[in-house]
Amino acid sequence: MKPRPPVLPHVAAAQDAYHADLIDEVAKAVAEHAVVVVGVSGLQPGRKARTLLDEKKIAYHYLEYGSYFAGWRRRLALKMWLGWPTFPLIFVKGTFIGGGSDLKKLMDSGEFAKLLG
Numbered sequence: 001m002k003p004r005p006p007v008l009p010h011v012a013a014a015q016d017a018y019h020a021d022l023i024d025e026v027a028k029a030v031a032e033h034a035v036v037v038v039g040v041s042g043l044q045p046g047r048k049a050r051t052l053l054d055e056k057k058i059a060y061h062y063l064e065y066g067s068y069f070a071g072w073r074r075r076l077a078l079k080m081w082l083g084w085p086t087f088p089l090i091f092v093k094g095t096f097i098g099g100g101s102d103l104k105k106l107m108d109s110g111e112f113a114k115l116l117g
Contacts, residue, residue, distance in 0.1 A: 019077035026063060026078060030091045033061035038089040041067040046088035049100035052107060092116060
């Protein structure tokens with residue numbers, strides 16, 4: 001990972017405050033649930049990820065924030081927080097594992113079951 005450049009304190013404070021309520025909501029869900037999927041209404045990758053989990057009968061907590069055109073500014077806070085450009089965002093036992101294709105790879109390799117414990 002490339003190091004990020006230093007930022008002035010007022011910039012860091014603005015970054016930390018940007019939709020902090022949303023970050024707090026997701027962080028709380030991640031702390032309380034073994035599997036969390038954060039998605040966007042109507043997008044296929046999130047639907048596929050939930051279908052994979054449903055097929056394996058793996059319980060998960062789903063959070064949905066807006067649609068493709070609505071709510072993107074608010075969702076930007078999640079992208080900034082994780083440094084990840086796309087949805088869904090998937091967490092397993094508190095660890096961010098990536099998106100839908102990453103979930104599929106982990107399931108296919110058997111690594112997902114190990115992460116889930």
